[in-house]
Amino acid sequence: MRTLVEHRPPRRATPERMQRYARTALVIGLALLGLWIIHDFLGALVWAAILTVALWPVFERACRWWPAGRRIVWPALFTSLAGLVIIVPLVLIAVQVGRESRDAFAFLHDLESNGIPVPDWVGRLPVGAKAVADWWTLNLATTFDTNDVLRRFSHGSLFSVTREYGAKFAHRLVTFVFTLFTLFFLFRAGDHVKLQLLEASQRVFGPKGETLARQMVASIHGTVDGLVLVGIGEGAAMGVAYLFTGVPHPVLLGAVTAVAAMIPFGAAAAFGGAGIYLLIQGAPGLGILVVAIGLAVVGIADHLVRPAVIGGATQLPFLWVLLGILGGVETFGLFGLFLGPAVMSALILLWRELVGPRAEPVSPA
Structure with missing residues (x-):
């Protein structure tokens, strides 16, 4: 039996396709060159x-x-x-x-x-x-x-x-x-930039692009409120504690505590140092009191206030917020405080859309 093999002529790229490939390569090349110039x-x-x-x-x-x-x-x-x-x-x-x-x-x-x-x-x-x-x-x-x-x-x-x-x-x-x-x-130019970004996200990613962009913006808002504002509140509360326990320069140390509190578990280094100072100075009771107040303030802020503020704005479980913050700081430094939760929020949104309820029931087969 003779097998007939059909030989098809190779497809030739049309001029429109060649121009599209060349335009894409040019855009990518110029984007990489621009990033290298302003890195x-x-x-x-x-x-x-x-x-x-x-x-x-x-x-x-x-x-x-x-x-x-x-x-x-x-x-x-x-x-x-x-x-x-x-x-x-x-x-x-x-x-x-x-x-x-x-x-x-x-x-x-x-x-x-x-x-x-x-x-x-x-x-x-x-x-x-x-x-x-x-x-x-x-x-x-x-x-x-x-x-x-x-x-x-x-x-x-x-x-x-x-x-x-x-x-x-x-x-x-x-x-x-x-x-x-x-x-x-x-x-x-914020209004124009916002409209351009939304238009670009819709053209590239479709209708879901705008939702994704708005979710990342909301996560940045929630992270700023949860980290910066809650951290300032922790610093103010600990500043009052430093003042009444006799820690020197309570205002300055309270400001340092506020900055450290913006990173999860960072405030412990500040009030822990104050407790050690009082311990060395011969006031162990006051040192223990400062550490106890610090643990109470950090516990309330990190386990009640901060999850409610960040999770309420991003619809994101606080575990993923915490992982985004810590992993972001480890990877990007201070940028990671805000970029980490934004990226995790976008990933969780995509995951929810992927595993969300379908319009029609799935066949057992």
């Missing part, structure tokens, strides 16, 4: 976008109250306020560090001469007082050679360290200024 400023663009999304509801309310200031006044005011919120705490911390430098050098000198003496409360321990006192005397009550640390910083190494950190500071300053410029222009 040093991608961080500034991302931060500007995050701040714009976070502040946009308040900005829109202000524009409805006074529409004439939408082009210049309100963008300039909101950009200035965002810059001051970042600059003022850094300046206050730098001034406070400069004021405390003399006390820090005095503490180092006393540490070099006497070490950390055994506190009185160690002798009043009901169990293990002698063992704790012996350990403290062996490890903490001895003298420290702080001059050996200072000798390591020779003139050459000090110059190189200053030059390295000076270059990094200059780069951070330029990035910060560029972030503010970008933020100003995003506020001015």
